[in-house]
Amino acid sequence: MAFEMDCERQSSSADVTAGNIARTYSPIIDALSAHVALIDCNGTILEVNKAWMRYSDANGNCDLRYGIGSNYLDLLDGIRCCAGGGEKELEDASMARKVAAGLRQVLSGKLDKFQIEYPCNSPTERHWFLLTITPFPGAEQIKAVIAHEDLTPLMRANEELLRQSAQLACSFSNTVEAIALAVEKRDAYTAGHQQQVVKICHAIGCVLNLDEHRLRGLLLGAQIHDIGKIAVPIDILGKPTKLTRPEMEIMRSHPENGFEILKGIDFPWPIAEMVYQHHERLDGSGYPRGLSGEEICLEARIIAVADVFDAITSHRPYRPAKSYEDGIAELSAGCGRIYDAAVVEAFLAHLQNKVKQDTEHSPN
Ligand SMILES: [Fe+2]
Incomplete structure (x- = not known):
């Protein structure tokens, strides 16, 4: 199970709580083909599922923690701030701005669901994803679920x-x-x-x-x-x-x-x-x-x-x-x-x- 593979993740009390919930739902979350991440109230990535890891591995990402511990909002800000003047970069920056706004609205309880389709250039080929952000009610640490569904086969x-x-x-x-x-x-x-x-x-x-x-x-x-x-x-x-x-x-x-x-x-x-x-x-x-x-x-x-x-x-x-x-x-x-x-x-x-x-x- 993806959540049990990384012992480092369970070192803090917050991670233990998230890990408990993750273990409860892991048979479901790991069975999904969508790339799923669980987020806390600040936007920090607490857990990811197997599909998230597989996509990361397939695209040569060397981050052994698969972004766990990183702040998703900071990652989006990075895309916005580092964007040059190219058409593709401006498109990425615009998308990052929309997603960050959507995530903040879900985390603040103003939105029940945020969804957007976006293109993504991996090192080898162009992909399309459907991004869905939903609240995760009833948990102490986990506040939102981010799911990237690969639309590439459908788009092709x-x-x-x-x-x-x-x-x-x-x-x-x-x-x-x-x-x-x-x-x-x-x-x-x-x-x-x-x-x-x-x-x-x-x-x-x-x-x-x-x-x-x-x-x-x-x-x-x-x-x-x-x-x-x-x-x-x-x-x-x-x-x-x-x-x-x-x-x-x-x-x-x-x-x-x-x-x-x-x-x-x-x-x-x-x-x-x-x-x-x-x-x-x-x-x-x-x-x-x-x-x-x-x-x-x-x-x-x-x-x-x-x-x-x-x-x-x-x-x-x-x-x-x-x-x-x-x-x-x-x-x-x-x-x-x-x-x-x-x-x-x-x-x-x-x-x-x-x-x-x-x-x-x-x-x-
Ligand atoms: Fe005629």
Whole structure:
């Protein structure tokens, strides 16, 4: 048992008292993986557990008493006072100040528990710890327990998870870009239109405060929302006159075609549904399924607004581009009835802000 290994520790009456309590609780304290120290009312370290000793040994600490008899507050003051101007040293000094304040509050009875996460550079590698300080009631000498729980394996697992997640996001992005490229090679208009829709969706998503993950999914969906047009004959896509009814039916099959192409890809966003739903309308007048209201996912409602605005304000094979005012008039007329009101308002707010910024930066 760690507490029985050092006879020197039990030389004073205070140590004997602490040692008695330590012996009582040692099976529990030594079984903990956290590095535990028992502290008196002045901050002096009375006892430490086996995990504390093992960590100290593993990091080449030559102190045979493992800090026992030293004052924890003095050790923290030493870190603060010796800190240079480096970023790491300032971080250590700031942490030491917080821990010292927390320990004093626990010792004075003002705080039931102090807890903080902190990084620690051992001679060989970087570690992360969770420091917990709690009172030790009912003992004559021991007044607080300090426990350092090694979070390193958890933090490393978390870092690896984040790395894999970023890699996966990159793979999804590359997949979408490859699909978008396939469209671009065949139909330059659709490719340019999809890029414009991405820009508008980004603006709307930012105004609506979508979180980063959802915004990323929205933009990927927007980037390939017309992927189903790859199955529409090029002479229909580029026809300079009004489409016949059969041609229109073929053209209107593109959301479902897109869904069929994408439904087997396990994206972490509902990309296939965004594509399937981007011609649905709030009042159920859209296609292919006649969905209405909340049945249409938010991303599809955003893509719909961006899609309509860009389609109106862009040159089409059968007509020249219309003005921004025409696009705004269409969205305003359908706001809350055909198009999601919050989405339209977000887009109009973006346009107003853009006009204001352009005016402010105008040389005249
Ligand atoms: Fe479309």
